[in-house]
Amino acid sequence: MEKLGSRTRGTHSMAALAGVVSAGVVLAVAELIGAFFTARATPFFALGSTFIDFTPPWLKDFAIATFGTNDKAALFVGMGVTIAVLACVLGIVAYRKWALGVLGVLFMGAVIVACVLTRAGVGPLNAIPSILGTLAGLFVLRRLMVPLWGLKPWPEAPADQAADAGDHLGSADAGTVGTSRRRFFAAAGITAVAAGIAATGGRLLSSARNNVAQARDALRLPSPVKAAAPVPAGVQSPVPGVFPWLTPNSEFYRIDTALSVPEINVNDWELRVHGMVEQEVTMNFQDLLDAELIESHVTLTCVSNPVGGKLAGNAKWLGLPIREVLAKAKPKEGADMVLSKSIDGFSASTPLEVLQDDRDAMLAIGMNGEPLPVEHGYPVRMVVPGLYGFVSATKWVVELEVTRFADAKAYWTERGWSDRGPIKTMARVDVPKSFAKFPPGKVAVGGTAWAQTRGITKVEVQIDDGEWMEATLSDEASTITWRQWSFEWDATPGIHYVKARATDGTGEVQTETRADPVPDGASGWPSVMVTVA
Numbered sequence: 001m002e003k004l005g006s007r008t009r010g011t012h013s014m015a016a017l018a019g020v021v022s023a024g025v026v027l028a029v030a031e032l033i034g035a036f037f038t039a040r041a042t043p044f045f046a047l048g049s050t051f052i053d054f055t056p057p058w059l060k061d062f063a064i065a066t067f068g069t070n071d072k073a074a075l076f077v078g079m080g081v082t083i084a085v086l087a088c089v090l091g092i093v094a095y096r097k098w099a100l101g102v103l104g105v106l107f108m109g110a111v112i113v114a115c116v117l118t119r120a121g122v123g124p125l126n127a128i129p130s131i132l133g134t135l136a137g138l139f140v141l142r143r144l145m146v147p148l149w150g151l152k153p154w155p156e157a158p159a160d161q162a163a164d165a166g167d168h169l170g171s172a173d174a175g176t177v178g179t180s181r182r183r184f185f186a187a188a189g190i191t192a193v194a195a196g197i198a199a200t201g202g203r204l205l206s207s208a209r210n211n212v213a214q215a216r217d218a219l220r221l222p223s224p225v226k227a228a229a230p231v232p233a234g235v236q237s238p239v240p241g242v243f244p245w246l247t248p249n250s251e252f253y254r255i256d257t258a259l260s261v262p263e264i265n266v267n268d269w270e271l272r273v274h275g276m277v278e279q280e281v282t283m284n285f286q287d288l289l290d291a292e293l294i295e296s297h298v299t300l301t302c303v304s305n306p307v308g309g310k311l312a313g314n315a316k317w318l319g320l321p322i323r324e325v326l327a328k329a330k331p332k333e334g335a336d337m338v339l340s341k342s343i344d345g346f347s348a349s350t351p352l353e354v355l356q357d358d359r360d361a362m363l364a365i366g367m368n369g370e371p372l373p374v375e376h377g378y379p380v381r382m383v384v385p386g387l388y389g390f391v392s393a394t395k396w397v398v399e400l401e402v403t404r405f406a407d408a409k410a411y412w413t414e415r416g417w418s419d420r421g422p423i424k425t426m427a428r429v430d431v432p433k434s435f436a437k438f439p440p441g442k443v444a445v446g447g448t449a450w451a452q453t454r455g456i457t458k459v460e461v462q463i464d465d466g467e468w469m470e471a472t473l474s475d476e477a478s479t480i481t482w483r484q485w486s487f488e489w490d491a492t493p494g495i496h497y498v499k500a501r502a503t504d505g506t507g508e509v510q511t512e513t514r515a516d517p518v519p520d521g522a523s524g525w526p527s528v529m530v531t532v533a
């Protein structure tokens with residue numbers, strides 16, 4: 001490899017910096033202009049969402065297992081680093097061969113525009129922020145290259161570069177070098193600050209323009225015509241540290257592919273029921289408010305939840321039974337699935353009969369007495385007892401297409417997951433925590449178990465490879481909610497594994513066979529390692 005002089009190396013670092021500053025300008029200008037377009041049209045959002053759509057199941061799984069519900073923050077950091085590295089390379093390329101640099105920037109711009117335009121429900125005009133951002137970035141890159149070329153003209157610099165470098169060209173003596181460096185760093189610094197201000201301004205502007213949070217606060221929910229069945233007094237496990245039976249909204253797990261939460265104005269919301277139906281039905285939000293709503297406690301669980309994981313929550317939902325909407329639409333003979341679609345492009349395939357039976361699958365508008373939180377699907381989502389969320393719990397739902405499993409595929413099914421998702425029987429040890437240390441003697445063990453629609457009839461605990469011992473079940477609220485349990489263990493010194501398994505209402509014992517979450521949910525017995533000393 002050619003040995004670079006220190007000054008060359010210096011200018012290369014500056015060229016890389018110029019690339020990073022220019023990339024920042026692309027994103028910032030697009031963010032600012034994007035405030036006047038849909039939030040999902042900004043480059044950062046569109047790139048990230050496209051990346052998520054192409055995420056293979058193993059990577060999704062890895063991300064959720066490693067970062068949990070911080071997976072989006074991790075994605076943003078990863079994207080930021082990737083963009084910065086690419087920008088460094090493009091900066092150096094532009095410095096050495098301007099035309100090639102321009103091509104590279106235009107290519108990146110085209111990739112961003114393609115990502116924006118392939119988002120669901122994003123019209124062609126939404127390319128404008130990214131196009132203007134790319135042009136602004138190109139302009140800044142050019143402005144930053146000029147002093148660099150002046151600093152030390154690259155031997156192969158084409159004539160127009162030489163012209164731009166102006167009086168500095170060929171006279172890179174100590175004085176002009178200093179001037180060029182100062183010019184470069186001043187321009188880079190000022191541009192970076194301006195980009196920061198533009199990006200922040202864009203964020204503030206778009207949140208002020210789409211103030212869905214205020215609309216949600218102002219929303220008054222109607223009372224249900226059928227209240228939730230009363231919850232028995234003893235549903236909560238007496239063991240301190242077991243999660244609350246009713247999950248507060250703020251602690252409810254969140255899983256979705258939405259990098260920027262869809263912001264839906266209730267006056268614009270409409271649900272279209274179509275496909276294999278006798279009668280297409282559309283309803284607006286007022287129709288929902290005026291309908292005969294019911295309330296019901298339902299435990300939601302995520303298919304990506306690893307054994308022992310926390311991707312499950314129990315809430316009181318207020319909504320309209322979906323079977324009533326389907327009764328109006330009258331599904332045709334042969335239909336066996338409803339493909340529910342979110343405004344953000346996500347979709348879920350739910351067996352038609354599950355939405356028609358008496359389990360009270362609903363179009364929910366309320367969660368624990370409040371309007372749905374924006375991240376949990378405001379203004380309307382689906383809640384279907386007994387199925388994992390990825391095939392049933394569509395948030396920001398706007399469409400129900402009555403169809404057949406043979407004819408249509410849901411979002412995650414296209415990405416290697418199952419097309420159906422009945423929930424597997426699962427016990428979880430909440431207390432003691434993994435790696436806990438405590439003295440020998442009586443220890444309270446407790447946790448949760450779920451097998452929605454079948455119910456939990458027994459939970460057993462095993463210490464190391466000993467006998468299975470029956471735990472005490474807390475009261476059962478219903479078969480569609482989780483059930484808590486407790487157990488007293490006389491702990492002896494040493495390192496121990498505390499395991500649990502549940503039996504569901506059909507008499508089936510939770511399988512020991514370990515399975516990964518892909519394609520239809522994890523299985524196996526949870527095991528918590530503790531040190532008794």
Ligand SMILES: Nc1nc2c(c(=O)[nH]1)N[C@H]1C(S)=C(S)[C@@H](COP(=O)(O)O)O[C@H]1N2
Pocket residue numbers: 252253254255256257258300301302303342343344346375376377388389390392393394395396
């Ligand atoms: N629009 C939309 N709805 C969605 C998803 C999504 O990615 N987008 N994820 C589903 C999955 S995988 C689960 S487990 C549940 C989670 O609901 P929650 O975030 O309210 O807990 O939402 C479901 N609904």
Ligand SMILES: [Mo]
Pocket residue numbers: 255301302303304388389390
């Ligand atoms: Mo999920």
